[in-house]
Amino acid sequence: MLLDLGLPESQGLDTFKTFFTQFPYIPVIVLTGNEDKSLALKAVREGAQDYLVKGEVHSSLLARSIFYAVERGRLQHEKMLNQEKLKKYSEELEVLNATKDKFFSILAHDLKSPFNAFIGITDILAEDIDILDREQIKSFVLDISRSAHNQFKLLENLLAWAQMQRGLMKFAPVEIKINTIINEVFQLYLDNAMEKELRLINETPPGRTITADHNMLYLLLRNLVYNAIKFTRPGGEIRVGEKATSGFSEIYVADNGVGIDPAALSKLFRIESQNTTLGTAHEKGTGLGLVLCKDMVEKNNGTIRVTSELGVGTTFYFTIPQGG
Numbered sequence: 001m002l003l004d005l006g007l008p009e010s011q012g013l014d015t016f017k018t019f020f021t022q023f024p025y026i027p028v029i030v031l032t033g034n035e036d037k038s039l040a041l042k043a044v045r046e047g048a049q050d051y052l053v054k055g056e057v058h059s060s061l062l063a064r065s066i067f068y069a070v071e072r073g074r075l076q077h078e079k080m081l082n083q084e085k086l087k088k089y090s091e092e093l094e095v096l097n098a099t100k101d102k103f104f105s106i107l108a109h110d111l112k113s114p115f116n117a118f119i120g121i122t123d124i125l126a127e128d129i130d131i132l133d134r135e136q137i138k139s140f141v142l143d144i145s146r147s148a149h150n151q152f153k154l155l156e157n158l159l160a161w162a163q164m165q166r167g168l169m170k171f172a173p174v175e176i177k178i179n180t181i182i183n184e185v186f187q188l189y190l191d192n193a194m195e196k197e198l199r200l201i202n203e204t205p206p207g208r209t210i211t212a213d214h215n216m217l218y219l220l221l222r223n224l225v226y227n228a229i230k231f232t233r234p235g236g237e238i239r240v241g242e243k244a245t246s247g248f249s250e251i252y253v254a255d256n257g258v259g260i261d262p263a264a265l266s267k268l269f270r271i272e273s274q275n276t277t278l279g280t281a282h283e284k285g286t287g288l289g290l291v292l293c294k295d296m297v298e299k300n301n302g303t304i305r306v307t308s309e310l311g312v313g314t315t316f317y318f319t320i321p322q323g324g
Contacts, residue, residue, distance in 0.1 A: 016030060198232055198236055220292075220297065265306060
């Protein structure tokens, strides 16, 4: 940009400032008269690349000035881009550190604490089994069974999440009958649902297929259905259904449970902000399941979202490409 600071209707330095504010990456060379050199120097201090005195400009000087102005502008632009990249890398590093801290927190607390309870129960059985009656032994064994299943679920999520972070989880999309895989998940949690007198309702069409990685989809549905059971009061219901929408199937997992505080909704899928919340029957968790769900949905080229109302219930929606 060649800008004459002495043009009619021009405000001199103000004209330069206005242009430079809107187009900071375009090199500017200002033209001035002998009597206005101080104004030109001020423009250079404000960001102009160079100045030329009218009446002293010849072709080689103009060409050289333009060449150097463009080169300096290019270097400044690269510097700015590098600063933006450094800022982005710094922000990503902060997220990675928070993710690492959360991961080790889960290992240190959420994995260790249940094992302490597990060991405590087995110690009681080992020491007092001769004086315990049948019902007491049965109660302890059921506690051990529940604890073992919870530990397995946690370990499975931890391993799956760690594999995804390292890019080691294999992705093998196949056509899947959505009605069938939901019935399999319901069967897995049938005892949990019966214990809380919950209804599990499969609202998906029997013949509908989707294209997804079977293991990821199964683990994804398990986490969402388990969460729904966890936060639904006795006597409630969990519904899973599907509807087609522009090349995708949108699957929902809905409950009429306790709902989620609006302030927590935006943090549900971020590992650095997860906190353990007890279920309606004091079920424990880590919050890692929803983070894993988001990763797996995105790996399957889909999206996930949630709607919720306190005291009314929660619905998770995720999209998966439709099958053939």
